[in-house]
Amino acid sequence: MSGRSSGDLWERIEPLLLRVERPSRYLGCEWNAPGIAQGCTSVVLAYPDVYEIGISNLGLAILQEVVNDIEGASCERVYSPWIDMEREMRAEGIPLFSLETHRAVSTYDIFGISIPHELTYTNIINLLDLAGIPVHASDREEGPLVIGGGCGTANPEPLASFFDLFVLGEGEESLGSLVELVSRGKSQGWSRQKLLCEAGRLPGVYRPSDYEVDYSDDGLIEGIRPIDGAPERVRKREVDLEDWPYPRHPIVPFCEAVHDRINVEIFRGCTRGCRFCQAGMIYRPVRERSVDSVVAMVESLAGRTGHEEVALSSLSSTDYTMIEDVTKKVSAICGQRRMILSLPSLRMDGFSVEIASGLELGGRGSFTFAPEAGTERLRRVINKPISEKDIIDAVLCATRTGRRRIKLYFMIGLPTETDEDVEEIGRLVFRVRDAVRSDGMAPPTFNVSVSTFVPKPHTPFQWIRQETLESIERRQGILQANLRARGINLSWHDSRASTVESLLARGDRRLAAVVENAWSSGSRFDSWSEHFDYACWEKACEDAGTDPVFYLYRERERDEVFPWEHLDFGLDRDFLFKEYQDALEGKTSPDCRGGQCLECGVCDEQGSGLALEGIWSS
Amino acid sequence: MEPLRLRVQLAKRGKARYVSHVEFSRTLVMAARRAGLPLQYAGKYRPRMRISLSPPLPIGVTSECELVDYFLEQYVSPAEAKVALEKSLPAGIDVVRCRLMGSSAKPVGKLIDTAAYRVELPPDAGLEGDWRKAVEVFLGMEVVSMERVQPRRTRVVDLRPGVHRLEVELGGRGEGVGFLMVLDDGTRGTVKPLEVLKVLAGLAGVPEDSFQKARVHREGLFVRRGERLVSPLELGKGKPAV
Numbered sequence: 055m056s057g058r059s060s061g062d063l064w065e066r067i068e069p070l071l072l073r074v075e076r077p078s079r080y081l082g083c084e085w086n087a088p089g090i091a092q093g094c095t096s097v098v099l100a101y102p103d104v105y106e107i108g109i110s111n112l113g114l115a116i117l118q119e120v121v122n123d124i125e126g127a128s129c130e131r132v133y134s135p136w137i138d139m140e141r142e143m144r145a146e147g148i149p150l151f152s153l154e155t156h157r158a159v160s161t162y163d164i165f166g167i168s169i170p171h172e173l174t175y176t177n178i179i180n181l182l183d184l185a186g187i188p189v190h191a192s193d194r195e196e197g198p199l200v201i202g203g204g205c206g207t208a209n210p211e212p213l214a215s216f217f218d219l220f221v222l223g224e225g226e227e228s229l230g231s232l233v234e235l236v237s238r239g240k241s242q243g244w245s246r247q248k249l250l251c252e253a254g255r256l257p258g259v260y261r262p263s264d265y266e267v268d269y270s271d272d273g274l275i276e277g278i279r280p281i282d283g284a285p286e287r288v289r290k291r292e293v294d295l296e297d298w299p300y301p302r303h304p305i306v307p308f309c310e311a312v313h314d315r316i317n318v319e320i321f322r323g324c325t326r327g328c329r330f331c332q333a334g335m336i337y338r339p340v341r342e343r344s345v346d347s348v349v350a351m352v353e354s355l356a357g358r359t360g361h362e363e364v365a366l367s368s369l370s371s372t373d374y375t376m377i378e379d380v381t382k383k384v385s386a387i388c389g390q391r392r393m394i395l396s397l398p399s400l401r402m403d404g405f406s407v408e409i410a411s412g413l414e415l416g417g418r419g420s421f422t423f424a425p426e427a428g429t430e431r432l433r434r435v436i437n438k439p440i441s442e443k444d445i446i447d448a449v450l451c452a453t454r455t456g457r458r459r460i461k462l463y464f465m466i467g468l469p470t471e472t473d474e475d476v477e478e479i480g481r482l483v484f485r486v487r488d489a490v491r492s493d494g495m496a497p498p499t500f501n502v503s504v505s506t507f508v509p510k511p512h513t514p515f516q517w518i519r520q521e522t523l524e525s526i527e528r529r530q531g532i533l534q535a536n537l538r539a540r541g542i543n544l545s546w547h548d549s550r551a552s553t554v555e556s557l558l559a560r561g562d563r564r565l566a567a568v569v570e571n572a573w574s575s576g577s578r579f580d581s582w583s584e585h586f587d588y589a590c591w592e593k594a595c596e597d598a599g600t601d602p603v604f605y606l607y608r609e610r611e612r613d614e615v616f617p618w619e620h621l622d623f624g625l626d627r628d629f630l631f632k633e634y635q636d637a638l639e640g641k642t643s644p645d646c647r648g649g650q651c652l653e654c655g656v657c658d659e660q661g662s663g664l665a666l667e668g669i670w671s672s
Numbered sequence: 673m674e675p676l677r678l679r680v681q682l683a684k685r686g687k688a689r690y691v692s693h694v695e696f697s698r699t700l701v702m703a704a705r706r707a708g709l710p711l712q713y714a715g716k717y718r719p720r721m722r723i724s725l726s727p728p729l730p731i732g733v734t735s736e737c738e739l740v741d742y743f744l745e746q747y748v749s750p751a752e753a754k755v756a757l758e759k760s761l762p763a764g765i766d767v768v769r770c771r772l773m774g775s776s777a778k779p780v781g782k783l784i785d786t787a788a789y790r791v792e793l794p795p796d797a798g799l800e801g802d803w804r805k806a807v808e809v810f811l812g813m814e815v816v817s818m819e820r821v822q823p824r825r826t827r828v829v830d831l832r833p834g835v836h837r838l839e840v841e842l843g844g845r846g847e848g849v850g851f852l853m854v855l856d857d858g859t860r861g862t863v864k865p866l867e868v869l870k871v872l873a874g875l876a877g878v879p880e881d882s883f884q885k886a887r888v889h890r891e892g893l894f895v896r897r898g899e900r901l902v903s904p905l906e907l908g909k910g911k912p913a914v
Contacts, residue, residue: 085699
């Protein structure tokens, strides 16, 4: 089993496995793990968190197969070694290794790292360091091209100095063309420099060192200058889902993962236009997969994985044009194969809840709804105008069909929020519970989860200041006082972690020093409450001479140059600003699939428009 | 009607030996689903497959005798089941043989009580004479006390009654010393091979880290009938399975 090829580190890794938690994280011989042909263009893709989370990431699963389907290319995986494994690896001098062939990541041609969210930044630097790759791109003279991808590329500026390249938007096509370029470069003996220059010209590929940022004395950005003929702005890419029926052979982990199920994307993008939601903005336009393709994927993946659950996933699954048709057909497969069908991201309207209630779930389990805010006024501000009646009806419907647990998601710290809005969250939950009672049913358990709102780039709220830590903590106190009852469980995210998230979310290149300081003083797995160390981040800012107030608590001017100004995710700045102004006035905007175009900028420039299955087939 | 049981003997080798018992169980369930076996499900809302597994194999130990009983809804030919399962198992987990058991057969989880292990020490782990003496002392002891550390409590157990055979064997890996151990494992309690090895090392005066690299292999799982060890795949023969 070992020493099959040069560079296989298995014999050195093996003795560590009996000393660490869950050794199956490091084996790489799971069901459907690909066979790796050596001697061709080699890619290793990383997810900067523990195995159980990384293995559930759909994006990496898709991209690994896309690359492995390219003639002459191979793609393997790596995840952040857990704390115990990192300790053992460093003690034994074992570098970061790929799972499939256990070779050092530093020997690959491309090292792709997914950037899922801000609290993985220290893990990203740690991956580079464990791999023995210089953490600063400017210090690299050899070794793999270090490429970032995923939704974190909406503003990768705090990480700009650690990456050679970023792939903006959806990576199916971009990564493919990068692999082809590297293959060409290898056969023609290009230098690393030449390869990077060429790569920086590919559509959707952003090379941060091609841009210089000028700052004025007050710390604001004066301009972002492309150099050496780089384009003014780099446009993200998106693909037609019908052309990419991936994953076809998803890896089935030995251990339980966060999502133990078949995941079939039914569409990308969202037209709802919730103003806080970055995904809903940057993945536009909506592109649906055809019912036939969805059904074919479910059918083949059921046989290939053995999973007991199928999720038809998207940002808002019941918005799928042919949702009734597709759930009927998929339910039939589920019946034959003894699987459960689930629809994540349920909207709170009668239609959605009825569909979800009718699925083979058979009445057990829980439903999750996200009213986001406690009052209708505030829900209009964020453009998620659900009425209280919608919420009550949704919960009633779920309870009538037998759900004994209801999970409700809220945010605090939203723009224009007052203490009154927060108090209403508690009252709303009680009113919903009373409605269930007066309907003659025993109320279900309510798990109320409250997170802290963080303004994100490329959204209408990119101008707004973060709510202060003190005020968030005061509002959490209000919630705690208001939501004390049997059968109601309240939980919230650590608001200090949200503060770090917010600092980095709209950060610029100057924050690289903060991230590096935090990492070098031991920050890892910052999204894990048991590992998050706020003091470490405070000190990291202090040592870097960074004033967090500048990034966190400053209202931005309309025409301020943002750190992500040169990264084009298709959204028109004037559209975002108008949405921001409308939000402040409590004015909602309609879903554009109703026909009223809001001129968000996505369709005009691309001429692609919405790709809606129901419209094609009617 | 009580369901049929498909009893499958599996080998767990190579990298798969670092797969834990719970993970192994999950893997067998999903493999059977991929293989399309006509499985019986229990539970109304979220049906679960019914299987029964032999006692846990410690992480890192290889085996050629892991057992699983799949509860079937209808007849399958064991030969066809073997082929289908083989194609559905990840690398390192292989089917040794399959047998259809009668509906009254006790499931393996309630049956197995004994395991046989081969243990091979690295060449530098102590002298043969010392180990032989240690085995002799061990077998002569009336009580072998050992602290068993578990997540919730630590207790002192007596290993001696659970050790049925213990012999020094040569000719394994290189020049190293090896052992054959037949130990309680399953319905009558469990003694782990590394626990026995730890006591032996103490008696032989060998430091602990020198036997940490021991290779342990589970060679057989049995049901004790008096002095006799019976294979769970031979039980109930003579009674037609269908």
